[in-house]
Amino acid sequence: MKLSIRPKASIFSVAKTLSAVIFCVALASSIVGCQKNEAALETDRPSGTYSDDPTATSPSADTENLSDSKPTDDSLSGPTLVASPEKDFSFIDNEDNTVTITEYKGAGGTVVIPSKLGGKPVTSIGAWSFAGCSTIASITIPNSVTAIETGALDGCTGLVSIIIPSSVTIIGAGALGGCTSLTSIIIPDSVTAIDGDVFWGCTCLTTIVIPASVTMFSGSRTFENCSSLESIYFEGNAPDVYGVNHFMGTAPGFTIYYRRGTTGWGETDAEGNPLGTWQGYPLAVY
Numbered sequence: 001m002k003l004s005i006r007p008k009a010s011i012f013s014v015a016k017t018l019s020a021v022i023f024c025v026a027l028a029s030s031i032v033g034c035q036k037n038e039a040a041l042e043t044d045r046p047s048g049t050y051s052d053d054p055t056a057t058s059p060s061a062d063t064e065n066l067s068d069s070k071p072t073d074d075s076l077s078g079p080t081l082v083a084s085p086e087k088d089f090s091f092i093d094n095e096d097n098t099v100t101i102t103e104y105k106g107a108g109g110t111v112v113i114p115s116k117l118g119g120k121p122v123t124s125i126g127a128w129s130f131a132g133c134s135t136i137a138s139i140t141i142p143n144s145v146t147a148i149e150t151g152a153l154d155g156c157t158g159l160v161s162i163i164i165p166s167s168v169t170i171i172g173a174g175a176l177g178g179c180t181s182l183t184s185i186i187i188p189d190s191v192t193a194i195d196g197d198v199f200w201g202c203t204c205l206t207t208i209v210i211p212a213s214v215t216m217f218s219g220s221r222t223f224e225n226c227s228s229l230e231s232i233y234f235e236g237n238a239p240d241v242y243g244v245n246h247f248m249g250t251a252p253g254f255t256i257y258y259r260r261g262t263t264g265w266g267e268t269d270a271e272g273n274p275l276g277t278w279q280g281y282p283l284a285v286y
Contacts, residue, residue: 034183034204081140083114091117100124108135115142125152134158143167148175157181166190173197173219180204189213194222196243201225212236217246225249233257238264247281260285
């Protein structure tokens with residue numbers, strides 16, 4: 001159950017400061033929690049084709065397994081997903097005859113956001129709309145959505161899996177900050193910039209792929225205190241980086257991987273292997 005008082009963007013820095021205070025205490029238990037949450041989701045993770053039809057068949061259990069090499073963005077397959085009921089959401093009308101979700105009021109578990117609410121397309125997951133919903137285990141976002149706004153899923157500590165469609169172009173600051181059970185995420189190649197604090201404190205995240213479409217890291221602390229993050233794979237050239245501490249507090253041995261032949265990563269030897277670091281962290285090619 002979430003609190004009725006929703007956080008506002010103006011207190012985002014305060015919320016981050018409080019999170020930092022309890023981070024060290026939570027870290028020890030989060031390592032065990034990552035394993036427990038992943039096992040629990042074996043029977044709860046959504047996979048399949050999206051539908052708003054309430055008579056559609058519920059999805060069977062499915063899991064994504066990350067190998068030791070770069071994760072892949074496999075297409076969804078399997079039975080049709082069933083949208084969560086409209087009563088679980090509060091929303092507002094936009095000027096372009098679409099809607100923005102402003103609050104989630106459901107019981108949690110597996111959440112499949114409808115592509116329409118009130119008969120209008122859902123185009124935005126509003127700021128702080130799911131913040132603090134600790135009972136949510138997985139979220140599927142429909143391909144009508146183009147923006148996940150500031151702090152939209154901040155502090156969803158039970159969230160293990162989220163499916164973001166290629167329609168999304170904006171992931172706002174702190175959108176997934178403090179999702180301490182999140183084990184994996186695929187960023188679609190429609191996203192061109194990653195804002196500050198987006199994955200701050202995602203302590204179960206172990207690896208992530210940055211698509212070639214991303215050309216900029218804005219803000220600061222994008223992956224700060226992702227204490228289990230061992231690797232990050234860049235599909236394209238090195239992005240422009242603004243702000244500081246994007247990878248502070250990652251796992252020991254954290255390594256940045258980039259595709260051979262891409263540019264902006266610094267000096268290489270005759271075979272194209274990196275000779276230095278990027279943002280102060282070791283580099284490797286794949």
